[in-house]
Each structure stands twice: as structure tokens, then as C-alpha cells.
Amino acid sequence: MEKILARKVVEAVKSLYNVDIEESLVQISDTRKDFTGDYTLVVFPLLRFSKKSPELTAGDIGGYLRENCADVREYNVIKGFLNIVISSAWWYSFFKDMASQKELFARAVAAKPGTIMVEYSSPNTNKPLHLGHIRNNLLGYSLCKILEACGHKVIKTNIVNDRGIHICKSMLAWQKKGNGETPESSGMKGDHLVGKYYVVFEQELKLQVAELKEKGLSEEEARNEAPLMKEAREMLLKWEAGDRETIELWKTMNSWVYAGFDETYRLLGVEFDKIYYESETYMFGKDIVLDALKNNILYQKEDSSIWVDLTEEGLDNKLLLRSDGTAVYMTQDIGTAVLRHQEYGFDKCIYVVGNEQNYHFQVLKSVLQKIGYPWSEGLHHFSYGMVELPEGKMKSREGTVVDADDLIAEMKDSAKKVSLELGKLTGFSGEEKEDLYDKLGLGALKYFILKVDPKKNMLFNPAESIDFNGNTGPFIQYTYARIKSVFRKAETEGIDNDIELPSVLDIGDKEISLIKLLGRFPATISEASETLSPALVANYCYDLAKEYNQFYHDMSILGEPDVNVRAFRLKLSGYTASVLKAGVGLLGMEMPERM
């Protein structure tokens, strides 16, 4: 409709003022809630053609539209805004068209679908996942769903940072203090067990550092000189040299961690098509770096460390291989990127990684460009904001991290508590109840995280539990469950919920508002895919649920005596339910049939 109106406005300007204008000058938006109308034309940009006041210009165009556009029923002018009212008959037939289409995402499909690789999660194997990883995983997974809905071929991928000095720290501490403890012997989840030894290492190191500082060393010197740190570095060297004992221990402890991660991923409902391991890609990265050195793209210092000079690109000098020949994070990221492109030939590769690594990804892209990979143009850092606590950033060293598994368990618990208090679960089996708590608890968590603009930092206050009322996931789920309940009742009362709608039907304002919102679904999805923002989808779903609840409150559906009107309201409700389910599905949320 916007398109038709815009064209008509161009026509109106031509006819009224005898000027040809670009359609892009025509600004048509949805009319704000407190004004009468469906669409609003902002006339300010057209004043230089009409050479009249905003009010008169708006009046001219409004008059033209009413005369020449059958579906424009009336208009009103407030300041420079022309509010256009579309006939309810048009809205009704618009809805009929929309509801008869099978494919909900059809109108959201991108003009040029491509192959897009999305990397998310990217955990280190020295400690369990925390709330920051939850945001990462939910954003990454949702992004994949949204891109798929828009017709792209998406490869969900993960890079597991399974090697490096941090792993050695856990390994070393376990060797020294572990007494052979295993997940089985301790009953601890594997990733938590390994995390425990990482903490042990940091504590012991802290003592050694304090001791050295008393002898007059600086913080940095002390950390470097501490015996534990030296041992950890030696271990890394042994690991890279393929020392059997070290590799065995590494494999064992990593397998514990993977079992733990798999469990957390399962709970969160995220998955991957292809998992890369840094231990398998870093050598490849090393080769690329050494090759580039031969080709004089990089340079080597006297201590034999290898660097790239990116000062021309406005960046700094960056280390790519340490003087002892071991790889750094950047080395493996170079290798992984090249490997991925060889294997999948992506058009785009999106890295879902926190904004604290903005610099890292600038460097990565520049290095790849410098080495000569034209496809590096398609690398994109999806930089999302940190999750902060009231006292600031989460710090694992200070034990202020919110553990992912704990939080998920708490959410399910809260869901259970709230559900039992409301006491609506008569007729649910034990299994159905557990399933519901899952859907609601995770729904609340996922919506809480995803409704926030990904670019922004967000705050999580552990003291205040995540809500189940108001602007929340369960609110949307509740709306859906209510609609399903109406359909169940229709069935038991023998009401046919799928009769052919009449070609003409008089419908009300509440219904039109709902239709308008429903019509905006595809555009919301494509915008979310273009701006990489699941938050747009989340907020849309909330708006739609809110609008439907008003409709549900004000209008009777099954109690409506007119069979045609009743059928229309049922269809409107059913379609709303489909859109809500599809919408939150893009956020990785599931809908309960009853709650």
C-alpha cells in the first residue's frame, strides 16, 4: 500500500504543481497511534514544489488522493502531516490475501541470497560457559535463523579455542593438585571441574606474584617470572612439540570439557553444522604466516618473532608468531579463516564476537587483505555489547561470573514456581510440566537477552530474577497459548474454524490495527537480517502480542453471533498465532500449547 500511495503522490504533485519528482522524496510512514489514519505523508520535502504552506499542500494532495485512489477513504491534515485513512474493505482483503499464503517468510526473502558462514560461541576449554557466552550463543543462533528465513544458505560454525597457555594453566594445576580427580570421581560436570583447576592456578600464581613483588619486581615482571608461569609456558612448548604425556592429559581434560559444553548447548537449544578446533587450524595459520614472511609481506625481529606492519592501514604492528615459534590467537584465526574459505567458499563470514575484540578483527581483516585474499572483504565482525553486572564487568578471577548452567537451572526453577503459584496446570502429566518449565524458563531468558539491541552493553542484576510478566518471553508465549485454547474450545463446541471467508466484511479498528501489524512481519524480518538485529524481531513479537491481547480483551471470538465475523476473528487469531510462533522461533524460543 505504501508503494501505491507513494506513486499516487508523485502523480498528485505532477497534476497539481506540474513538477516531476523522484519517488524517494515521498516520505510515507505509519500513522502514530494517537492520530486518525493508517499512513502519514510528511509534506515538508514537497513544499518547494507547491510553494504553499504545509497545511495547504497537504490538503491539496489529500484531496487528490481521495479523488483518484479508490481505497483512500478520507484524510486529515495536522501541521505538515497528511494522515490518510484506508478503507476497511482494503484491509480486509489484504488480510485474506496474506492469510491464504502458505509461506510466512516469502516476502522476507533477500534479493540476492548467498552463502553465509556464522561463527559463534567460540569458547575456551579452560572454564565453563557464563552469561556472556549465553548472549553470544543466543545472538549467533538467532542470527542464523533470521538469515535462513531470508533465503540465505547458512553454515553455523564454532571455533573451539582448545589450545594455548590458558589450557596449560588448568592442566598444570590439575597435575599438581588434582590427585587424579575426574568428573566421575567428583560428580562434577567436566567443564566445571577443569574450570576449578584454572581458578586454583590463578590463586597459586597470585601468591607467587605477591612474593616476587616484595622483592621489588613490577606486576608485569612478577607475572612473567613466577615459577608457575614459567612452567605453564614450558608446557605449551611441550604441547606444540607433541610431547606424548602432555597431549594425553590435554586430550583427557578437553574431553571432559566437551561433554560439559555439549550439555550446556543442548540446554540452550543451539547447534552447529561444523566445529573447528584451534588445535587443528593453528599450524595452518603458522604456515601461512611463514609463507607471507618469505614473500616479504611480514617482517622478523632479531629475536625471530614475526610481525605485521599495519601502520599504513592506521593500525599498529602486530605479533603473529612468538619468538619461541608458538602461535598466538591471531595466527590460528588466520588459519581458520583461510581453511573455512577453502572448504565452504562463503560470500560472507560473520564473526559473533564481543566488542572488546573490535581491534582484533580489524587487524585480522587487514592482515588477510595484505597477504592477498580478496575474499577477506566478506569477513564481518558482528560486534555485540558486554553483559554487565551492577558492579561492572564480570571477572572470572574475582568470581563474579554468572555461570550459564546455574542461570538456566534457576530460570527453570522460577518458571516452575510461577506456574505452580498460578495453579493452571491441571491435566498436565509430569513430563508435560517439565517441558513447560523448560519452554517458559528459557523463553524468559532468551527474550530478556535478545530484546536488547545487540550493539549495546546490557545489564543483568542477579539479585532481581528475570520477570515472567510484562515485556517478557512468557507474555508472548501466554498470548499464543490463549489463542490455542480458543481453538480447542471451538473444536469441542463443534465450531468450524476454517470456513471460507466472505468476499466483503465490515471489520473494526482493533482488527485493522492487528492486520497492519501482521502485515509488517516480513519487512521486520528482512530488516533484522540486514541490520543483524534479532532485537527487531523480539520487539515486533512483543508489539504483536500486546496488540492481540487488547483485541482478545475487547472482542468476543467464539461468542460472536455473526458466523462470518466469528470465522474472520478465528482466522485472524490463528494467523497471529502462526506469526508469533514463527517470530519467536527465529529467536530460538518455543511455544507451549497450554500454560
Place this chain on the structure above:
RNA sequence: GGUCCCAUAGUUCAAUGGAUAGAACGAAGGUUUCCUAAACCUUAGAUUCAGGUUCGAUUCCUGGUGGGACUACCA
């Protein structure tokens, strides 16, 4: 020091350069013989400051203040 990001009701979040800045939680009040009250409806309550561009600025530009991130032979 350098580079970058952020600042909106008491709180957590919204707002393609457009009208009277939206929600939710919290506060005060109301709605149930009626399809699920995890709902609906009232009321009170906000753009960090100073300039600039513009017919029009929460949005763009400059500066101040406040907060955060990065600037490792960590990841």
C-alpha cells in the same frame, strides 16, 4: 597518553531527521457471573550539559562532563 563505544522515567529497555519521546518493572487506583487475570484499563514519571546544521534533532556535527572497552610475545 592514543583509538573507539555509550549516556532516554526511580529501574531495565524502545523510538528509518518528523507530530504530544514509546513499553515493561516498580508506585497509586480500577477490571472476573464473559474464549486462560502470566491479561486488560487509568494516573504520576525521562532525552547528561553547551553550542551548531536543519522547516524540524533523542537521532547528524563540535566541545564539556560522566561511564566503559581496546591499546599484551593473553584469548
